[in-house]
Amino acid sequence: MNWGGPGFVLSIIAIVMIASIVKTAIRAKHGYPLDDEACEGKGKRRRRQDEIDATRQARLMADQNEQLQAKVLRLEERIAVLERIATDPATRTAREIDALR
Template identity: 40%
Template sequence: MGTVAWVVTTWLKVKNGYPLENSWGKPLYPNGGGEAMERIRLISQENAQLRAEMGSMKDRMAVLERIATDKPTQLAAEIEGLRTKQLN
């Protein structure tokens, strides 16, 4: 009975991506081959792109919040200052 339970537990770990353990208790990850490594690389690249996009969106949101909360006269003065700076 114990052997059957061990086999089922090992099968469930492999099926769900959990690491197996050796006799010393250290994790052993199943070899997924080149396909798994390629998927990990692509997901990592996508993650980096999404983080960069999220950073730019946070910057835009901060600008929009500042525009919405600043006093209109102060905002108009800053815009005019940028216009005159651009013309010079």
């Protein structure tokens, strides 16, 4: 058997290339960074996408924060009304209810 022949060398090169392609496909499928020199452009695109996602997430969080602040203000106003009702004398509350009718 001739282990040093050109067919053996070419088969080793083919096996290494196929293994590299499979490795890259698996890394891409599971979201791992592609740090091979041949895939440098894809890594930059992925970083840009991550920046866009972070910006979008920050905007969504800011919107949610505004909504929650508005909700807290409404709840504080409702609590103030309930406290006023609870601490006011019964006759005054009855007069105000009759005035609304």
